[in-house]
Structures are given as C-alpha cells and as structure tokens.
Amino acid sequence: MATKCYEGLSRDIARLFIEEISCDVIIQAGEEPHVKEFNAHSLILQARSPYFRVALSANWARKEANKIMYKKPNILPEILEIIMNYIYTGVVAIEDQGAAAVFDVLMAADELILPEVQDHAEEHLIANESLWLQTNFSYVHKAAFRHQGFLKLQEYYLNMICRKPSMLFESEDFCSTDSDILVMLSTRDDLDMEEIELWDYLVKWGMAQCPSLAPDPADWSEEDFTTFESIMHGCIEHVRFFNIRSPDFYLKVMPLKKIVPTDLYKDLERYHYKVTARPRSHTKSPRHKTIKSNILEQKYIKEITNWINGRDPGQTSEDPPTVQYDFRLLVRGSRDGFSSVTFHDRCDDQGATLLIVKVQGSGQVIGGYNPVSWGSDNTWSYTKDSFIFSFIFGEISSFMLSRVRTKQAEHAVYNSEVFGPCFGRGDLCMGKNFSEISGSYAKTNDYERKILWSIPGVVNNNTDSNTRFSVEDYEVFQVVKKKNSK
Secondary structure (H helix, E strand, O other): OOOOHHOOOHEEEEEEEHHHOOEEEEEEOOOOOEEEEEEHHHHHHHHHHHHHHHHHHOOOOEEOOEEEEEEEEEOOHHHHHHHHHHHHHOOOOOOOOHHHHHHHHHHHHHOOOOHHHHHHHHHHHHHOOHHHHHHOHHHHHHHHHHHOOOOHHHHHHHHHHOOOOOOHHHHHHHHHHHHHHHHHHHHHOOOOOHHHHHHHHHHHHHOOOOOOOOOOOOHOHHHHHHHHHHHHHHHOOOOOOHHOOHHHHHHHHHHHHHHHHHHHHHHHHHHHHHOOOOOOOOOOOOOOOOOOOOOOOOHHHHHHHHHOOOOOOOHOOOOOOOEEEEEEEEEEHHOOOOOOHHHHHHHHHOOOOEEEEOOOOOOOOEEEEEEOOEEEOOOOOOOOOOOOEEEEEEEEEEEEEEEEEEHHHHOOOEEOOOOOOEEOOOOOEOEEEOOOOOEEEOOOEEEEOOOOOOOOOOOOOOOOEEEEEOOOEEEEEEEEEEOOOO
C-alpha cells in the first residue's frame, strides 16, 4: 500500500497498520447489477468514522477468512469513491462534482458520521449551488430538516423562506410540511408575512393533518377542538395575535378561540374590542417584513429604517427600531417605464417615499428618502430629515449615507415639473428619461457628501463634483408608519 494512503492518520495508527494488525474490508457500493467493490482496512475506517467503528465491531458485516464483506447498496459507487478518497487522504474532492453529486456526498457523510466532509459539502452547496438549491427546493429542504446535523442548510432555507414565503406556503406539498419547520418559521422576526396570513396558513395546514374535521369550526365538537389544539399547539404560542387587525381577529381567530389559551384570549378580546385597553400578556413586536423590491435585499432595510429614524450608521443597534414602517411600491421602472411623467403620476402627493436606483453598468445602488410629498410645481420643499445614500450591490458594509446639510434644508427636495426625483441642487437628480445614457447625475452641493462613484466609460463633464449615470431599474416606495409603532 502506498504511503499516501496514510496521509491524515496519526503516527500510531499508521504504525499499527504497517504491523498489519487491521484486517481487510471489502465494501460493496450500489445495487445490483451495478455493484462496485472497494478495498479498505478496518483500522483506517474506524479511525476516520465512528460509524465504521461500530459497524465493524458488531455483527453488521459478513466475515470470510481474514476479510470483512460490508454492503452499502444505498450509496452510489462514485459517491463512495469520494468518501474513500477522504478516508485515506483527508481530502474532500468535490469541487468538480455537480450539485446533485455533492448533495449525495453530504447524505453519505451524514450516515457514515464524517462531520468534516459534511461541513465541506454543505458550505460548497450554499456558496456555489444556490440555483440548484432553489430549483430543487421541495426535495432538498425536506431532506435538510430530516437530518439534525444539516444546520447550515437548514438556516439557508429558513432565510430563503422568510424572504419569499410563497416558496413553501403556496407550494403543492405545503400541507405535508413537518411541524418543526412551521414552528421555526413562526418564531422568526424576518418572516415576510402579515400575521393574519401566517394564521390562515397554519390553520390550513392543521386542518390538512386531520381531514375528518368539518370545514366550518362552528360544526366542531369539543373533541374536535381538543384534537385541533394538539395539532396546532407548537405554533400557537408564536403567533403574534396582537399584530392582527381587529376585523381579521373577529372573523378568523374568534371562531377558533377554544384552541387559544384562555388567559391570552381574554387579553386579546380586551385589546381588540376596547379602544383604551393595553395588552397584559407579553407581546412581540411586528415581524420585519421584507420590502417588495427587485433591487434592494432584505439585509439593507433595517439599516435604512434606522436612518429614517434618525440614527447614523455608527448608532445602529441589534434591537428592532422603535418605529417600524411599511414600504408600499408606487412605481417600478422595469414594470411601469422610465419617464419623469410616470414618476410624477404615481408618486406625487403620496407622503414620505423611498427612492431606490440600480445604476447601469456600475454595480451600485443609490437612492434617497423624501419625508415630504413629491410635487410638480417647480418649488422647493423644506426638510431637515431627507437623505441620500449608496451601496455597492451585495456589500452592505459599503454604504454611504449623506444627510441634507442643516443650513441647506430649504433646498432639500425640488419638485420639478420636467425632471423626476431631485434631491438638493443636483445632489441626486433624475432626468426626463431615466434610462437615457448619462441622463441623470449626482454631485455634492446641499447634502453632506457625494454618493456616486465614477463610472468607467461615462463622461462626467470634466469635473470631479458631477457624475452622470443612467438607470438600469428604479423603484419608489411609499413609507408608512405602522400603527403599532411608538
């Protein structure tokens, strides 16, 4: 046996192997007629894998002379070859494998108790195979949650579902979802659903677990309610009933009040039906729902919410902002067009708004917050609370925040009849046609700092203070303070 077979093994184990204390093992991988045999040594297998340590010391294998015959029909030969390569060399050679093969390696590593292989396979899939993980969502996420050790994949899928709940909640096999997954999702602050939506889906799932229940709870017996409560028990405590609107509470929660703890339900009745009543029970803040943006990722919204609340980047906190907002889409360039006329038709007189712009050919996202309404009467709006900002796309730490200068607050926002949104005297100004090459610009004047880096190949009027750009896409959201916010 070549020396390379001992790489990664301790000196003592190598010595014992050389002294031939271990016996040969023949592992048969795959099913008939495609079985392939692998020659191994029991000492090396046991040193690498607790699974083989038990398997080879128990009656799990057939002994023939001085050899042990061991069958693994559920592992494909090509997958076991990767595993055996690791056992003998310490190298997990999966970089050139397809996503499906890497996932098979992950499953085999879990079964054979090879945590290093498992960790590497999980990290590889998440870092390099996100499209495959999404395309095969139904199968892979279920497999991930069936295996307690797949913590990285579980967190990956929880984050994915929280960003886009329809992937799970509107899927054909939603009602076969494991209850543990629903409990984990119900605890998440970042689940992008209204609380009444979550309640509706949980009820739908619960009723599917007991198809003998009548569709209308009014027809249920006491035994039916007891059965349903036992099904829903793990999720009920995580539903944020105080964040459900009173009409929805009356229509959708009240008919099922028998499954809600008595003291909690009495408190909910006082809260929803008596204007001055305050909750006596422990309440959780509303979930931080994602902004419905094709440009801005969820991880940015907490940062921008902090800015709207007056915090500077150095003052951000892990705690949820005291004031929460709904972001309601008013216009999107790729859907509605890129003209200033469309912008004003949809965004004028809508109160506070958030502008998000993806800059063509630069990897930059820029935007601005206008706390007062847009207009088209060629006037200035005075405010000390507006700001403009920028990110390098995908890098939250690259943010640039620029607030209006206090002495320039009278020029914070310009309501142009011809152009689109304009912050300051050209600090961020979008022209008649936002997608036009170099049709918009950003410079430093009434705001603290310039937000746009120079763009290769774009003429910048030969000045350092003026940078022109064109828009790949843009969105404007109405910013509405949530009723439950302080």
